[in-house]
Amino acid sequence: MRSDAAKRRATILHEARRLFAEHGGSVALEAIADAGGVGIATLYRNFATRAELADAVALDILADIRAAAGAALAVVDDSATAAWDDFLTRMVGLELGALADALALRAPAELTAAVRQAQDDALDEVAALLAAARAKGIVRAELDPVELVLAIGMITRPQPAALQARAPHLTARLAAVFAAGLRA
Incomplete structure (x- = not known):
């Protein structure tokens, strides 16, 4: 190209x-x-097609998740807490919740093999980071990679304008509370 x-x-x-x-x-x-x-x-x-574009967006997001986990994994031995905090910050910044509705138009069985593989690869990288973070004693033992990504998606879901006006920093505050709850 x-x-x-x-x-x-x-x-x-x-x-x-x-x-x-x-x-x-x-x-x-x-x-x-x-x-x-x-x-x-x-x-x-x-x-x-719209589906092809949605797949490309999904692949882009999954690559970002994998990159965030990989970057944290690369430095977790040097500075576990900073690596973990940076990972969570990057994940919140991906606006997973805002994109969830747009990408959930098809059932999981209808996802392309490339998207399913990218999901698996991203979750494997998150799982590796979780294992390293657990070994360093900074995250709870029961933390699951799928639940972690889905929870971040829930926290970052867009709120109606009236709620955003009333609590403009809600997402950041919820993310901070969530992050504190993940600590070992």
Whole structure:
């Protein structure tokens, strides 16, 4: 793929991820194309269907989860608490809750093999980090990688505007309380 084509594809993917997080999975593909500065035909040349675009977004998110866990795992022996805290901060920053609805349009059995494999790979990396963090005595023994990722997704779900106005730092506070509860 030419560099300009790769850049366009990356821009479309970035905008799809942002708009899925803001508006859910039913956001118009035309809106994604517009936000990416391309025409709808260019979007369809890169992603033939909405499902293909959703898969690409899912793969991107799963790669970010795996990268966050991998980065923490790489330094957990040097500074376990800092590595764990950085991992949680990065996970909250992924806005998993905002993207959950957009990516949950299909049943798990309908996910592509690539997405299922990426899920397994990401969860394996999170499990490895949890094992290392447990060995360092910084997280609870019963912590499960799937439950951890799902809980972060629940904490980061977008709240109605009225609630955000009333408690603008709620997500950060809930994340801090959750993180404290995970400590051994």
